[in-house]
Amino acid sequence: MPVSRGLKLFSIVVFILLPIYSHAQYPYLGMQTSWRKSMVSATMNPAEINNLHRKVEVGFFATNAVISTNTLSFGQMVNNTNDLWDNLISEASGNIQGTTEGTVMIPSVGIKLNKWSVGLLSQAYISGNIIDINADLGRHITDNRNSLNSTSFGIDNPQNQRIAGSTWVETGLIIGREIWNNKNSKLSLAGNFKMVYPINYNNIGVDAFQGVLIRDGSEITISDASASINLIYNRDLVDFRSLDFDYSNLTFENPSGFGLDFGVNWQLKNERGVWLNSGLAVRNIGKVKFGDNFTAHNFTMNIPEGNDFNIDVLNTDLENVRTVFMESDFFSFTSSQEGFEVYLPTVLAINGDMKISEIFYLSFYGQTFIQNKNFEFQIPNANIVSLIPSAIFGKFEVYSPWTYFDISNLTVGLGFRYGGFFIGSHSILSGVIADTNKLDVHAGLNWSFGRVQ
Structure with a gap:
């Protein structure tokens, strides 16, 4: 039997919003904390510009x-990149959490001018997140899809x-200033004005969902159900009619926001x-x-007991989904x-x-x-704790981040730096040895001249 259109819509959205090779907001653990301070630091x-x-x-x-997910292992992500959603559903033991995040730093420069420091720092971000998706619901829809039995x-x-x-995309002006600098200590401040x-x-959210899902052969309906539903999308970009994500319509608009990092x-x-070098910062x-x-x-969904709504009427066009909701007595x-x-x-x-x-x-x-990841108009971020031993031999440095991420838990990585070039991963060692739930890579190139500070 064919998979329901509602499920197909859901799966397509997951793959559109969570591309495995994305570049977005994520730290460069090991290089940001390296003793060689750079624009990555x-x-x-931002106060590291003074160093x-x-x-x-x-x-x-x-x-x-x-x-990074709370479900899939390193090996599963490497070997099953085309079946991530099916693997997420089949392996999950609770609600599914997942993220793809990182950064692309566009060429940037920093200059030390006596007690002042200035810099131009530009970065591009793509971020995708799965938050609290009910895995039992997904399994109930996808398991035994060819069965003619009725279940609820x-x-x-x-x-x-x-x-x-x-x-x-962000473009920031960093301004830093030494407050004091003597033989015992140095205190400095900086702000990044972006x-x-x-x-x-894009956002699809279903809040406080409760009810009964009924499968009768290939037909799937819901009854005695309630929820709050949020749909956010770019009408010029998301072409669900042809099941394509039309990147040709991406536009680089004029700046319409302001951000601040302070450190x-x-x-x-x-x-x-x-x-000892230490710092405190509030970013973004x-x-x-x-x-x-x-x-x-x-929308507010309210399907009384004894009534049902067939989710197969939801096709893969979000404008159609909106129209169905508008015309239904249940929404x-x-x-x-x-x-x-x-x-x-x-x-x-x-x-x-x-x-x-x-x-x-x-x-x-x-x-x-420090914000609410469940809010529809909020870009989420990760909670992270990391301990990073490193060794430096002239221009060569080796580092190993031991990191606890709120989604994938403990990971162990390895990285290398030679001069201003670096390459590494936060998860390569634990992924290969223990098959943990994170897959990542980072790399970059810095160049400096002038007197060593």
Whole structure:
């Protein structure tokens, strides 16, 4: 029997919003905390611009790609890239969580001018997230799809089941200043003042969903059900009629948002120089406005006991879905708007780097997302704690991030730096040895000249 159109719509959206090779908002653990400070370090804490390796630092590029779930293992993601959704459904033991995030840093530059430092830092982001998707519901729809038996399944999911994707570009001016600098310590501050260029934002959310799902052969209906439903999409970009994501319609719009990163850095010194470097930062304060080609619709679903709604009438066109909801007695239209503001993924971050010897170093990084990931107009971010031992032999550095991510839990990675070039992963060791739930890679190239600071 054919798969229901409602399920097909859901699966297509997952793959559109969660491409495995995406570049979006994610830290460069190991390089941001490296003893050689660069423009990559300033993405973690803008106050690190006061600690650049040399007077002038140029970041030619830096990029990372990551996919992380609470369900799929490293091996499953590597070997089954074409069947991620089916694997997520079949392997999940609770609600599904997943993310693809990272960054692409466009060529950027920082300059140290006595007690002042200035820099231009530009980055591009693509972000996709699966939040609290009910795996039991997905299995009930997909399992035994060829069976002619009738079954029913009760649903009670109080969370906002959400699939969200976003794309934007930032261009920031970093201004830093040393507050004091003596033989024992150094204190400095900096801010990154960012113009934000919107590109794309999508969200499908089903909040507080409860009811009964009934399968009768190939027909799937829901009854005695209630929920709040949110649909946000770009009418010029998402062409669900042909099942295509039309990238040709992506537009780089004028800046319509403002963001702010603010950081403080404190160093301790002895007769051999800096032995402790630490910092505190708040990043991505602000929001961005998406224009009139973006639409947001909210509906309330109420299907009384004894009535049912056939989800097969939902085809793969979101405009059709909206029309079906508008015309059905079971869905009440609550609000609609063209153009809206989306909150940037604000985090509070701390970092620390300790020089153990002339060769060995130990770094710490932690960040916490301080907003509500279930809000429809919110770009989510990760909670992270990482301990990173490293060793430096002249221009060569090797580092190994031991990191706890809120979705994939503990991962162990490995990376290398030679001069200004670096390449590594947060998960390669644990993925190969223990088959953990994260797959990622990062790389970049920096170049500097002038006197070593």
